[in-house]
Amino acid sequence: MATSSPRSMPRFSQFVALFLLFGFAITSRAGDPPLTLDYYKSSCPSVLEIVRKEMECAVLSNPRNAALIIRLHFHDCFVQGCDGSVLLDDTITLQGEKKAPTNINSLGGFRIIDRIKTMLESECPGVVSCADILTVAARDATLLVGGPYWDVPLGRKDSRTASYELAAANLPTADESLPSIISKFLYQGLSVTDTVALAGAHTVGMARCANFRARIYGDFEATSGKSPASEANLGHLRSICPSIGGGDNNIAPMDRVTPDLFDNSVYQLLQQGEGLLSSDQEMYSSILALQTRGIVKKYAADQIAFFEQFSESMVRMGNITNPESSVNGEVRKNCRFINTWAPEI
Known part of the structure; x- marks a missing residue:
């Protein structure tokens, strides 16, 4: 983030977003x-090469x-x-x-990053940051399930801090x-275009019942519209996710048509x-979706346009920096701990 120090999103920007919904532009800060x-x-x-090979093994074992x-x-x-x-x-x-509310029970893949880091520490000790590993791995993950390729700018440093509070405040739900x-x-x-394009990552992966029950x-x-297909799908989803009585961790694909294919x-x-x-x-469907509805229609009709924008938006997201880490960051020996805490690999 281009600020002097990380902080949560100010409330006034929620009002600014309303202008974006109606098609007005704002210059990125x-x-x-x-x-x-x-x-x-x-x-x-x-x-x-090392990241790609490890990701190939991970995705082959489980898409x-x-x-x-x-x-x-x-x-x-x-x-x-990042x-x-x-x-x-x-x-x-x-x-x-x-363990932040937006992350607990929702994140995985940590051991994959651990394995990549171990390989890189053997090959190039103390050189490649965990932040860069994760960014390249996300690109390769997309490509390995049929999505687009993009070049990944590198040179991130690993933070010496984390923020439970910002995770709870900044991540969408x-x-x-x-x-x-x-x-x-x-x-x-x-x-807004980045928002719709990055949401397209939901073409792969699963969601927990707790996140789609409402x-x-x-x-x-x-x-x-109560079509036969949607009624059958709704019945299936309700069998997975009861309205009461548990089942929070039961999962369903966010894209029921091609759940393991990036399209x-x-x-x-x-x-x-x-x-x-x-x-x-x-x-x-929102009455405020004046701009986003058109973008959804565009990507639904044109996969190439979606792929091109997704690649661009992923680079833009990957370029969000932590100024403090850029100056005072490190290359962790172990991605789970800052170096003063890191056990030997």
Whole structure:
């Protein structure tokens, strides 16, 4: 984030987001970070190959791992910038982000990053940051399930801090309103177009019942038009996720058509009123979706346009920096601990 220190999103930006919903533009406050494509050319030329091979193994063993890594990258960047803070475990002197309400029970893939880090420490000790590993891994995860490729600027440092409070405040939630979600993207220097494109990552991965219960017992029937297919899908979802009596951790794919393939079908489901998460469906169905509805239609009809914008938006998100880490950060020996706490690998 382009601020002197990380902080939560101010409330006034939620009102600014309303202007964006009606098509007005605002200049991003984020500057270009000092990242380069050849950052490890001399110090660790094999970094991209090592990350790719480890991600290939992870996704081959379970395609869901791709979605876990993409989500982990998003949840890292929206807190203190893309600085690896989400990877830190709690210690007696540091409260991490993993147990924040927006993260607990929702994140995975940590062991994949651990394995990549171990390989890189063997090849290039003390050189490649965990923040860069996670950013490259998210790109490779997308590519390995059929999504687009993009070049990843590198040179991030790992933070020595984490923020439970910012994780709770800055990350969007499944039941959040469209203006509120857009305001959170705006605060990161990301546009309405970025918001819709990055939501397309929900074309892979699963959601917990706790995150879609309100949707399937709320306005699902109204948005889907009660077609036979949507009625059957709704019945299936309700069998997975009871209205009362538990089942919070039961899961369902956010894209029921091609759950393990990165494509544009999630936008087609939004057009049919079958988005699993309320926050996604609002991009098409909300009375305030004057701008986002058109973008959803565009990506539903044109997968190439979606892929091109997703790649651009992922680079923009990956460029959100933590100024403090840029100056005082480190390259962790172990992604779960700052170096003063890190056990030997």
